[in-house]
Amino acid sequence: MTEIPLQQHIAPSGEQMTVRDLASCPPPERWHDWVEYDAKAWPRKVERHYEIIPTVCFNCEAACGLLAYIDKETGRVKRFEGNPYHPGSRGRNCAKGPATINQVNDPERILYPLKRVGKRGEGKWVRTTWDEVLDTFASKIHAAIVEGRRNEVMYHVGRPGHDGYMERVLGAWGVDGHNSHTNVCSSSARFGYHIWCGIDRPSPDHANARFILLISSHLETGHYFNPQAQRIIEGKMKGAKLAVMDPRLSNTASMADYWLPTWPGSEAAVLLAMARVILVEKLYNREYLRRWVNWQEFLAASLPVPQTGFPNVEQTFDCFVELLIDLYDEYTPAFAAKESGLSEEIIVDIARQIGHAGTAFAAHTWRAATAGNLGGWQVSRALWFLSVLTGSIGTPGGTAPNAWNKFVPAPFRKPSPTEVWNELLFPHEYPLANYEMSILLPYFLREGRGKLAAYFTRVYNPVWTNPDGTSWIEALTNEQQIELHAALTPVWSETAWYADYVLPMGMGSERHDLMSQETHAARWIGFRQPVLRVYKERHGEPVTFTYQANPGEIWEEDEFWIELSWRIDPDGSLGIRTYFESPYHPGQKLTIEEYYRWMFENSVPGLSAAAAKENLTPLEYMRTYGAFEIPQEQAPVYTLNERELKAAELEGALVDERTGRIARNGTTIGVMIDGKACEGFPTPSRKLELYSSTLKDWGWPEYAIPGYTRSHVHRSAINHERGEYLLLPTFRLPTLIHTRSGNAKWLYEISNANPVWIHPGDAERIGVETGDLVRITTEIGYYVNRAWVTEGIRPGIVACSHHLGRWRLETGLGTDRWASALVSLGRDCDGIWRMRYVEGIRPFESDDPDSSRIFWREGGVHQNLTFAVHPDPVSGMHCWHQKVRAEPAHAGDRYGDVSVDTGKAYQVYQDWLAMSRPQRNRPDGLRRPLWMIRPYRPATSAFKRTS
């Protein structure tokens, strides 16, 4: 290709720049002084000088690299672009990355710590100091710890944004207080993976795949959206075929070779039918199954075959395969077609293509079907079954357990795990819950199972995000149940409104964090840093705390927790302070720079050498480039189960003759495979557990092998003639971020409505057209939204994105006015909660002239308030899909109306709780299988019930 010279572009060397140069990022050697003409000064040529400092995007979990362009004249960030030195995102971002600049400059943002002065939820706030906040919480937490009320301290996180930091803080405090958003997000998907291989997330190597199967809309919105989307397209460009299972014609489905619009909840039936085709047609990887599946345990368990009963089979591999075919005999293509609505031919065709792709079959599911349905975890379990059959676990072009493509450096001094167990998080009803039973907290508090002395919500908005948000309002306004609540948040939220303190925390460019995600077959770390602080320090302005460099007094969590920990244990007598003392200057308070410096110097293979090559320290290297990929020779990424244990690891180890398990000091560390001592997988058998003794022993013997659970929204439960439909409320928009993009004007300009998708045939039956108001009635209430009639949704299903419908209760305070409607919200005399628009989104006056140019008026309708909790009895995941009635709006209904009966919501909670199988009186006394992971893991002794 011929390069076409353009007009001269500014460059220190004065050379002529070209199209190609202009398309590239400035080279790092010029990042300290990058010069551009000021576009607004055109046609005059006015130079602007920028310092470019890397950081990491905080607008979804993918952790893409960003470059902040800091204007040297104003000392402010001018814009954000992609960081080409970031191995995951490689210089590219989605719309939300550059929109970070909107969030930084948002005229509505919270600049100072605020303290409530009226009643909770009354909306009266005064500015307070960080000192006052720290002292208030330190004394409350100190008292809880010394008085033995450790379970009354809880940290509840929505978007973690870092790896391991908070677990260390909570460990140092000795509390079992880590709560998360995960059971409204991914608990089910995780459980399906975890029960197979001991690791709870998948990492597909899309770029090298021959066939890709996605169950959700990854290209446009899915997990690790931008980094994985890049690699899916690369795989396609190299010839891979793409199939997308999604009831909605997402942008992803529209790019696929095969769109598989299954009836929601039938996905596992389809995947098991594909597995059966692969088995029957001998397309499976025989050697892989023989070596790595726990088939001996499977045979020893003598599972009954439907119709024929208990088989009497020889304990051989061939008999195992025959039995497997018998066990899955009912999953014929015809059965799967009946359940899903797909054709038998397409099911067989895709199964064969997966079989032929072999070890280059990449597959992924996250949220989507797993998050919508009762038994959603069977979907990820059945999907992994296909990966196992093809032997594509952790192979080039296959799908690895995520821990193989992720790197979390160890910090200095790890606290001992706490001896306490918090039943508010892991109650006896849900011993296998993959994450905390977060959605049930309001009911547990109401039932007197505990109370909270100090509650932190961090980038978490349960009032808006969780099902049955009004029950959250009832809990958050009860000062007996929650004595002190701080909302640590970068943006106003519906939940912060009910807090005692609203504590402004930084965006991705205003804080430190260390990130590593399974974006592809590699291991990398990304360093999020407060760019204005780095800029000031480079220019000789010392900064003690990050809030001194950020706008107003916006702080960062990392420093907040160090300060708080020192105040909880000022003299070190509780043994807490020691974890927050400098590893370089004993006895002195740890600085945030020292925390990361120590990890970069000691815990990241290859970083010191890479830094030395450029005459930099490891910390300087990370401050300069913002990311580092661990060399594969130091951290390999493929087939790690095959790693041979070293002689030192085997010293003192014993091998169990029957199972091949290798154990040392009572801990299983590997497995013998064909005479070789291999690391294997972190499961009880160290193999892939097709047969799960855990499920059998913990109350669910019928789920001992992958199966199909009929969803609570199975087709047979929906009667269209009675106006019933399945509501799919889980889909994401590529341009919004759940609950914290209300401060990004560009994003709301693009996406500002969430109409209800309805198929033309259904619209005719209901009697609505696009734009008409439609009432959607759930089991506990209803909402009123506009209809959007489209063939992009399966008949019988209506769908509504969960991203929109933000609200505020005061004219000029609360959730950003770019995004929120002013509403009235309260209980009627009949006890029913009602929300009604007082005023939609309107232009407003501010320092940003764009705020007076807002043209959108309806900001969407909130639907999660009208959903009761549906905790899956095994995984604990909230099952989002709803059976609803869809009908034209009633007389008097208005756009945005919401009505909820929390009494009914409590009844539904009890109905679902009754489906659990409590494990309180086990002979071994365990609360939970010891091998199963927990985000914060207490000591082994805490797993044993003492009363």
Ligand code: SF4
């Ligand atoms: S994919 Fe996520 S991390 Fe990457 S730029 Fe978009 S919002 Fe930021």
